[in-house]
Amino acid sequence: MAAQVDSAFVRSVYDEALLNGHCYKRLGELCKTVGSRLSGSDNAEKGIRWGTAMLKSYRFDSVFTQPVMVPRWERGEVEELYFSSSVFNKKIKNQSLANYDCEAFEELPLKAVKQHKIPAVVLGGSVGTNGKITAGLVSVHSDKELDSLGKAGLLKGKMVLLNRAFPENLINTFAAYGSCVPQRVNGASKAVKYGAVAVLVRSMSNRCDLHAHTGVMMYADSLRKIPAMAVATAVANLLDQLSREDAGLRISMQLNCRTLPDRLSANVMAQSNGTKAPEKVIAFGGHFDSWDQGEGAHDDGAGCMHAFEALRILKAVGYKPKHTLRCVWWINEENGLRGATEYARKAAETGEKHIAALESDRGGFTPRGFGVDSAFLPVMNKYKSLLEPYGAGTIEKGGGGADIGPLRKFNSNVVLVGFIPDSQRYFDVHHAETDVFENVNKRELELGAAAIAVMIAILDQELE
């Protein structure tokens, strides 16, 4: 085929994706036969075996793995959170819960009992409780409030609910996430300075519901480590209210999560060799690890399948790449970034030149376009009109990404590109039990793979 990215080429890519797509079926296999893929877990290794064999069946020029040591944290068997509140029990008896504005409460078990079980999940990296912790609860909505209450001595011996909610008026939900996620990542170490015994973190989600969303948390080295759990948004609202209404509110937590020694894992790659400059690489992919809730379908099974499918499509339509096109499934993005770090280090060590890298880690939703390095923005002007009829013509300044970022450290000229799908539903399922195959739409996923295949061909044509 003519090495030209024109409207006929774009059409052929989309036809292949939509009429003969493989990514949806493969994502279904990954989600249903492997499931979640937390770094260091047996399941992640099972997934790597599945993926390597699957990629080999397509007879790309090569399929290989790159060894990476990854951290190994386990949720453990005991993961319990309860609250007891006489005020809440009285309200249940009086059937006066109507003032809680989230309808999700209707699903909560609303019998007056001594202890109410709370839908909650421990955050990744948390220490366990070493027995049961029981304490009162203080709810805070900002770092300022945390500091103010802490300095007044009001957090001593308490559990702290870090309850800053997503600003729902931000159109891009990733911006809302970015504004709240520091409380999840660093909140425990902030609270422990004031004598808190544990933290609960409001789930990072746009929805008001009963699903708890996990995610990574970290401890400041110099400080004591206290356990940290995520509670569902609807529960955060409830606990916030009860913490003000009931001085007798008590929370009990019991966890036996633990960190084990690092384990050998791998990045997985498949590539089509370049026909003109095979020594130069365009890497594109997502992360293969996931949290241990749900099936890692959108996060980031979708990104891995996008990359595999883009490579397959370009081969299927007969595209002959100038440079080597490499689909990469990075390991350990969620809690360590070891895969991406090792990938970039190894490339620098061996002198392998990356001219561009593209990341898909925003789910398998309808494409809107791409974020690209500012240096590459002018080049994209001539391709915008090719992508617009497919709904993927929004080209923005951007291009960062956790897994491709490290390449920049060793090579300031690498062009970085981020795939941008519609963001509205992503945090409904992100890191939660609802991130399952059933919540991925076939056409939306396929359109993403097609847009990425076109973008890779553009990079291949435009870069030297």
Next chain:
Amino acid sequence: MAAQVDSAFVRSVYDEALLNGHCYKRLGELCKTVGSRLSGSDNAEKGIRWGTAMLKSYRFDSVFTQPVMVPRWERGEVEELYFSSSVFNKKIKNQSLANYDCEAFEELPLKAVKQHKIPAVVLGGSVGTNGKITAGLVSVHSDKELDSLGKAGLLKGKMVLLNRAFPENLINTFAAYGSCVPQRVNGASKAVKYGAVAVLVRSMSNRCDLHAHTGVMMYADSLRKIPAMAVATAVANLLDQLSREDAGLRISMQLNCRTLPDRLSANVMAQSNGTKAPEKVIAFGGHFDSWDQGEGAHDDGAGCMHAFEALRILKAVGYKPKHTLRCVWWINEENGLRGATEYARKAAETGEKHIAALESDRGGFTPRGFGVDSAFLPVMNKYKSLLEPYGAGTIEKGGGGADIGPLRKFNSNVVLVGFIPDSQRYFDVHHAETDVFENVNKRELELGAAAIAVMIAILDQELE
């Protein structure tokens, strides 16, 4: 507030929609306390009462109804479709169904039985069977194939499966729908000419699954009326294959659907009076009736709630309209268009001038933009950049719509605008039992209402 549509105004509209939105909650009430709203049904009338009271609670300048006689077709209590196939039973016994490529079959009851019940729904407007019909099946994929087989006498006494599938490579799913829907609407009369005794129509859907999608069908006046049912796409694939493999394949159908005398119903309206030219009207809305499958959540509860919410938002942000802004819920779009026809006729009769009309009937998905009359396209150039940061900046030539189209007949100058949300998931649920509130995303719905509110203000400012 300054009568100017600028970035601050757009921001205020989106803030109101996303931080203080009412449409999602109201759609939930409509779907869960009323449910489906087939024209002429008691449920539709219940919905009109609910809606009128709901709108009145917002103290708009006026809320009123317009009487409309609507058709009344009922599905009846008996709706059965079975097939019997010794070939299929043998395959089940040999566990050799793997060659059916849709995984949905795994959900089918796969015991070897004399008669297999088929997930199917009768099409709106169909006659009943007057007892049970049993016949062989012929599957056709185009009008040409239908004519060819018909002329060869091969359809005589048969049921015909009209099995043209959505062209999945069309990016806009409405284009795919448009290319297939004639077989649903007119297929029975085409088939009866060749002696067919009934038709089965492949569901109008992008998905391969077990949900049957209903919709309107019509009979040519001069021809005999034969019954028509929709079968799920996965079932259409199965029957297509069996019709070729098993000469003994037999289909049995029994229906007691019926058409009753017309019934009095109504269009429902709420409006904010214009402050400069109250005699000139901008109408915007969707259709209040739905099919009797699911809850009419996306089709078109979403459009009705968009329009109500747009009116509410403009009032809430203090926008003073020059012209009268009227939210209209047209009745009977699905099977008669009586509401829209009467609305336009009455406007012409009373000399009420409509300067613009906007329709939302493509579901409550993430907005992409608007289709507008070509005469208004140049005006939109100056507003495109205001809508783009909200993802709604795609402005296309268009603007038709079933419910606003009749206004053009009496007034060639009326500017017609169609709301365009993302189309990928619409036909997954359209006219099926899956068109329920749970499949509507809160933020996606709210973003649509905000985009429509902005568009209405643009029309109000730009038109005289």
